[in-house]
Amino acid sequence: MRKKEFKYYLISIGTIILFLVVWYLLSDVFQVFRKGMLPGPVKVARSFVEKLSTKTPDGNTLFGHIGASLKVVLIGYIIGVAAGIPSGVLMAWYQPVDDMVRPVFDFLRTIPGVAWIPVVTVWLGIGLKAKAAIIFVNVFVGTVVNIYSGIKQTNEVQIWVAQIFGAGRLEILFKVALPSSLPYLFTGLKVSLSMAWLGIVAAELLASQSGLGYMIQVARSLGRPDLVIVGMLTIGLIGAFLTMALEMAERVFVKGNRK
Amino acid sequence: MEQGKRKVQAKNLTKRFGELLVLDDISFDVMEGEFLCIVGPTGCGKTTFLNCLTKLYDITNGEILVDGAPINCKKNNISYILQESSAMEWLTVEQNIQFGLGIKRMPAGMKKERTEEMLELVGLTEYRNYYPKQLSISMLQRTVIARAFATYPELLLMDEPYGQLDLDLRFRLEDELVKLWQKTGTTVIFITHNVEEAVYLGERIMVLTNKPTKVKKIISCNLPRPRDVADERFVEMRNEVTELIRWW
Numbered sequence A: 001m002r003k004k005e006f007k008y009y010l011i012s013i014g015t016i017i018l019f020l021v022v023w024y025l026l027s028d029v030f031q032v033f034r035k036g037m038l039p040g041p042v043k044v045a046r047s048f049v050e051k052l053s054t055k056t057p058d059g060n061t062l063f064g065h066i067g068a069s070l071k072v073v074l075i076g077y078i079i080g081v082a083a084g085i086p087s088g089v090l091m092a093w094y095q096p097v098d099d100m101v102r103p104v105f106d107f108l109r110t111i112p113g114v115a116w117i118p119v120v121t122v123w124l125g126i127g128l129k130a131k132a133a134i135i136f137v138n139v140f141v142g143t144v145v146n147i148y149s150g151i152k153q154t155n156e157v158q159i160w161v162a163q164i165f166g167a168g169r170l171e172i173l174f175k176v177a178l179p180s181s182l183p184y185l186f187t188g189l190k191v192s193l194s195m196a197w198l199g200i201v202a203a204e205l206l207a208s209q210s211g212l213g214y215m216i217q218v219a220r221s222l223g224r225p226d227l228v229i230v231g232m233l234t235i236g237l238i239g240a241f242l243t244m245a246l247e248m249a250e251r252v253f254v255k256g257n258r259k
Numbered sequence B: 001m002e003q004g005k006r007k008v009q010a011k012n013l014t015k016r017f018g019e020l021l022v023l024d025d026i027s028f029d030v031m032e033g034e035f036l037c038i039v040g041p042t043g044c045g046k047t048t049f050l051n052c053l054t055k056l057y058d059i060t061n062g063e064i065l066v067d068g069a070p071i072n073c074k075k076n077n078i079s080y081i082l083q084e085s086s087a088m089e090w091l092t093v094e095q096n097i098q099f100g101l102g103i104k105r106m107p108a109g110m111k112k113e114r115t116e117e118m119l120e121l122v123g124l125t126e127y128r129n130y131y132p133k134q135l136s137i138s139m140l141q142r143t144v145i146a147r148a149f150a151t152y153p154e155l156l157l158m159d160e161p162y163g164q165l166d167l168d169l170r171f172r173l174e175d176e177l178v179k180l181w182q183k184t185g186t187t188v189i190f191i192t193h194n195v196e197e198a199v200y201l202g203e204r205i206m207v208l209t210n211k212p213t214k215v216k217k218i219i220s221c222n223l224p225r226p227r228d229v230a231d232e233r234f235v236e237m238r239n240e241v242t243e244l245i246r247w248w
Helices: A002-029 A043-050 A064-092 A095-109 A113-124 A128-152 A158-164 A169-206 A211-221 A225-253 B044-052 B091-099 B099-103 B108-124 B139-152 B167-184 B197-202 B233-248
Strands: B006-017 B022-033 B035-039 B063-065 B080-083 B155-159 B187-192 B203-209 B217-222
Touching: A002 A043, A043 A225, A043 B233, A064 A095, A064 A128, A064 A169, A064 A211, A064 A225, A095 A128, A113 A128, A113 A169, A128 A169, A128 B167, A158 A169, A158 B080, A158 B099, A169 A211, A169 A225, A211 A225, A225 B203, B006 B155, B006 B187, B022 B044, B022 B063, B022 B187, B022 B217, B035 B197, B044 B155, B044 B187, B080 B139, B091 B099, B099 B139, B108 B139, B108 B167, B139 B155, B139 B167, B155 B197, B167 B197, B187 B197, B197 B233, B203 B233, B217 B233
Parallel strands: B035 B187, B035 B203, B080 B155, B155 B187
Antiparallel strands: B006 B022, B006 B063, B203 B217
16 A cells, blocks of 8 residues: 555656656747747746745745735635634524525525625725635635535434434534534535635736735736746645645544545 | 333324325334334335334324323433444444433443443444444444444334344344343334344234235234244244235
């Protein structure tokens, strides 16, 4: 088993190396693209290291931009999850709440996240609050949908077992429905996190004074494709890192019934 | 054969699912400490009866009483072993066995003691930290059985609990069930379609008809224990029940 895992590990590393080699051949060796349009991996790596400490041309270091983007994402995400979980649980577990809220919720959830941008800009401007609010809406909807369907799919037989042992409705929620829906919740958390991360970059491309999306936008207008690629790769890396963090949390909290 | 008080009383029990009449005016009593087997063809409403008894289904007509009052799962100590596997996938074998004890707020010491006893009884001590996903069907069913026994229920409802087990284990668990029943004095209602199993276990055997289900006959079965499946009287009794079933 260990040996097999190691083999897959090697294959993954091999793919990354292959990618870098192809990139290097296309850019620096054969120069397939017009000069300056596709910087090679060496050039990008150099720009990356440089960008860690310089604030030109966009007024902030790479870490500064990462921090700015992450801050907005995490604020919107955490509030969205914190509000989404109880809302979804209430809807799934208490029929009157479901009857009351569902019609409005089903209507609102069909509105795509970006469609909220104009109205949110009117209400909250274009600063942190506005962007966090858009992320919040997306994350909230995603979280509610996932925990709702997770709880609705609780095995009836398992509910019966708890009921016959004498558990009340609230105890059944905490001892059966919630633990059995945890895998769904984590799927939802992962999906909304990557959606939030994609969303913030899109928002920053449109209107912003900092953040990774803004950095890419400035680099593009100044003809610095190397910095554009640095920005793209950083977005990818941070996204992968966030997903990994959630997967670690999943491993801690979800036992026995991981999907 | 027990002349004690009535544990369970079913009075004119009728259950319809829409137009479909499943239970048709069934009345019978189960005595305290009795072991009652219910046999009947598959899909004849045996499970429906247990689900009505535990209030999982609403009753269309009639009533079911436990100790003279409508059942109350918070007061009555009841365990139900369902036909489908009902182990909680997110709990280990040990935690599954403790599930009912936790709901009944048993003190920690007793919880531990019962858990060890049950693990030993069903032979899962080595597998206590396994999750259901890692277990075979037979081990899963043993976990569920241990969970049901752990609370020492006053009323134990079993719906074809041994249907999925291999023969050897089934014989062992049948003997364990009898031992446990004798030791704890619990009242058992045991549903099966296996005539031999019913004759081996039951003090009375209630034979049901096909849908709409009525009680066909209730037979007393007071062979001495431990029962011997090759014994002449055992075979006679088995044939008598089988004969009743041949009617369908």
